[in-house]
Amino acid sequence: MNQVDFKKKAAGEKAAEYIQDGMVIGLGSGSTMYWMLKALGQKVREGLSIQGIPSSIKTENWAREFGIPLTNFEKVNRLDLAIDGADEVDPHFNLIKGGGGSLLREKIVDQAADHFIVVVDDSKLVDELGAFPLPVEVVSFGWQLVKYRIEQLGCQAELRKRNGEVFVTNNQNYILDCQFNVIKKPEELHHKLKQMLGVVETGLFFNMTDRVIIGKDNEVKIQERS
Numbered sequence: 546m547n548q549v550d551f552k553k554k555a556a557g558e559k560a561a562e563y564i565q566d567g568m569v570i571g572l573g574s575g576s577t578m579y580w581m582l583k584a585l586g587q588k589v590r591e592g593l594s595i596q597g598i599p600s601s602i603k604t605e606n607w608a609r610e611f612g613i614p615l616t617n618f619e620k621v622n623r624l625d626l627a628i629d630g631a632d633e634v635d636p637h638f639n640l641i642k643g644g645g646g647s648l649l650r651e652k653i654v655d656q657a658a659d660h661f662i663v664v665v666d667d668s669k670l671v672d673e674l675g676a677f678p679l680p681v682e683v684v685s686f687g688w689q690l691v692k693y694r695i696e697q698l699g700c701q702a703e704l705r706k707r708n709g710e711v712f713v714t715n716n717q718n719y720i721l722d723c724q725f726n727v728i729k730k731p732e733e734l735h736h737k738l739k740q741m742l743g744v745v746e747t748g749l750f751f752n753m754t755d756r757v758i759i760g761k762d763n764e765v766k767i768q769e770r771s
């Protein structure tokens with residue numbers, strides 16, 4: 546395991562310690578969450594009784610593999626806690642998410658929770674958001690027009706591809722990765738983007754995070770919302 550994976554594992558495992566008996570948990574996506582899910586699976590085998598709502602098909606598959614009981618929004622309308630990864634975290638706990646393309650389901654799940662914990666390795670901490678290209682989920686019809694309009698806001702937008710094919714989200718939409726370099730006002734940018742017809746959701750998460758668990762070289766650091 547390389548050093549980054551080691552940090553992700555440490556952060557993910559630490560987050561699992563916050564899960565208590567009887568909770569309904571939002572299960573975020575990404576490689577850091579893999580370790581959280583694995584640790585949670587172990588707790589379930591030891592007798593912990595919880596239910597999870599996955600935020601992506603990949604997470605759902607991992608949760609099933611690890612024996613985590615699942616539920617859905619037909620049965621529950623609030624979650625006790627959501628745990629999720631992030632691509633960037635600023636000092637105000639604003640996030641960029643969506644590197645794995647699951648930002649819409651992640652936001653639905655994370656926002657439904659009373660408490661939200663973010664798990665990252667320390668490379669994700671930034672002074673200002675924007676070096677990581679902001680993922681924006683858009684409907685497939687007319688994506689070129691939406692790309693043009695987003696670029697008028699001062700970024701370079703690129704249609705996400707995987708192995709040469711257009712990347713399609715779990716919701717059958719496309720992703721535009723928008724290179725802003727620096728995002729001075731995340732909330733304002735989010736609202737501008739959301740006003741554009743064709744934009745489904747942005748990867749800007751703000752006013753949501755309660756706690757950030759950071760995997761570092763030889764320790765795990767926990768930051769709480771002040």
Ligand SMILES: O=C(CO)[C@H](O)[C@H](O)COP(=O)(O)O
Binds near residue numbers: 576578651
């Ligand atoms: O937002 C996400 C997926 O849409 C992930 O949480 C984010 O990309 C972090 O992933 P990783 O833990 O693999 O670094």
